[in-house]
Amino acid sequence: MARQWSEGHSTSILCVGASSGPEGLLASGSEGGEVTVWSQEGTIIGRLTLPGEEDSTSVVFSPTVPGQLYVSHGDTVSVLDPRNLKGPVEEFLGAGEEEINALALNEMGSAMAVADDSGEVRVLELPGGKVCRTLRRHTNICSSVAFRPHRPNNLVSAGLDMQVMLWGLQKTRPLWTLNLQEVAEEEDAHQQRPGQLFNPPLVHCVSVASCGNILGCAAEDGRVHLMRIGGGSKLEQQGAVKAHSQGASQAHFVSFLSHPHWLVTGGNDGQVFLWDLSKHPVVTPEAKAKSGVTAAPRRKSKSKARRKDQSQDKARTPPKVEAQKEEEVEEGTEEKAGPKLSISHGDKVNWLCPAVLKGEPSVVVADQSSSLTVYPLSRL
Numbered sequence: 001m002a003r004q005w006s007e008g009h010s011t012s013i014l015c016v017g018a019s020s021g022p023e024g025l026l027a028s029g030s031e032g033g034e035v036t037v038w039s040q041e042g043t044i045i046g047r048l049t050l051p052g053e054e055d056s057t058s059v060v061f062s063p064t065v066p067g068q069l070y071v072s073h074g075d076t077v078s079v080l081d082p083r084n085l086k087g088p089v090e091e092f093l094g095a096g097e098e099e100i101n102a103l104a105l106n107e108m109g110s111a112m113a114v115a116d117d118s119g120e121v122r123v124l125e126l127p128g129g130k131v132c133r134t135l136r137r138h139t140n141i142c143s144s145v146a147f148r149p150h151r152p153n154n155l156v157s158a159g160l161d162m163q164v165m166l167w168g169l170q171k172t173r174p175l176w177t178l179n180l181q182e183v184a185e186e187e188d189a190h191q192q193r194p195g196q197l198f199n200p201p202l203v204h205c206v207s208v209a210s211c212g213n214i215l216g217c218a219a220e221d222g223r224v225h226l227m228r229i230g231g232g233s234k235l236e237q238q239g240a241v242k243a244h245s246q247g248a249s250q251a252h253f254v255s256f257l258s259h260p261h262w263l264v265t266g267g268n269d270g271q272v273f274l275w276d277l278s279k280h281p282v283v284t285p286e287a288k289a290k291s292g293v294t295a296a297p298r299r300k301s302k303s304k305a306r307r308k309d310q311s312q313d314k315a316r317t318p319p320k321v322e323a324q325k326e327e328e329v330e331e332g333t334e335e336k337a338g339p340k341l342s343i344s345h346g347d348k349v350n351w352l353c354p355a356v357l358k359g360e361p362s363v364v365v366a367d368q369s370s371s372l373t374v375y376p377l378s379r380l
Helices: 180-190
Strands: 003-005 013-018 026-030 034-038 044-049 056-061 069-073 076-080 090-092 100-105 111-116 120-125 131-136 142-148 151-159 163-168 174-179 203-208 214-219 223-229 235-242 248-254 262-267 271-276 320-323 341-344 349-357 360-367 372-376
Touching: 013 360, 026 056, 026 069, 034 056, 034 069, 069 100, 076 100, 111 142, 111 151, 120 142, 120 151, 151 203, 163 203, 163 223, 174 180, 174 235, 214 262, 223 248, 248 349, 262 349, 271 349, 271 360
Parallel strands: 013 056, 013 349, 056 100, 100 142, 142 203, 203 248
Antiparallel strands: 003 372, 013 026, 026 034, 034 044, 056 069, 069 076, 076 090, 100 111, 111 120, 120 131, 142 151, 151 163, 163 174, 203 214, 214 223, 214 248, 223 235, 248 262, 262 271, 271 341, 320 341, 349 360, 360 372
16 A cells, blocks of 8 residues: 655655646655655656755745755755756755755745744745845744745744744734743643643644645644634634644645645654544634634743754554544544544654645655655545
């Protein structure tokens, strides 16, 4: 059932991206500046090691120009031609203040957001790469950014300061900030669990559903934190899904299934889950919703943790995929319904990329190894 795509890299793969163009190419980046472009069948179309050999941390295809692929490495963004990987067509040197962790493009392909280790988010005009906005509010590493669909001037950022921010690019201050540490502390106090220790909700990945109003954040506490944006770009409600037994490293909404609120998640526990969030109280307020939670006041965090921890390669266990029964949604801020699909991948997940491959809904998994694994989602 699972397929391996191998021989594209010699180092651990850190990121994967899929093109929306007619060819449906995929790209992956790994440690040491390696970039590989793949066909939908998993055939290698091109391989390249970028100058400087710094880790390739994010790969994003232009949504409007099929022949453009953006790759971050160090503080630089390189523009590549995925069909002709002979070297950068263009380079945006110093696009990040420090090492870049994530790139995001708006739907029109006219702006690119760059998140880096300094906590800054820079917005670059495309083409050209001129910095048009610098957003400074994160107090620690900014790990992930995403533009809101249908709202090309709205940007979400999240980081290891445990803060999620929504920005309107007309201004250099966020429209709102949600401090997940304060949310978690309030929840624990409410549930009378003061003696229990939990990993702090350092955010590793943020995703926005294609409807543009639902955010999902994969965090170190194993949860995927959910937010609903209402009229006037206000934060209407927030909640969470307890997704993983260890840190959740990836969360991506899937745009090609039956509705926009399917979410695929991956974690340090080696699990990959597919969730149907259409009945979650944050997504559908009528579904046993509690009163909405407004944004918590900002508070600086002293956390210096970094997500780039290296874990030793473990012997891979054979992957098994099993559908799980839906359980009832219980009262509370977290949905207790289980995932619709559970994949025991067996190795810590670095990146997930939902993609339709040869007409089959799939998820591409990158882990600590130098190979990709492709799982079908078509059993749904």
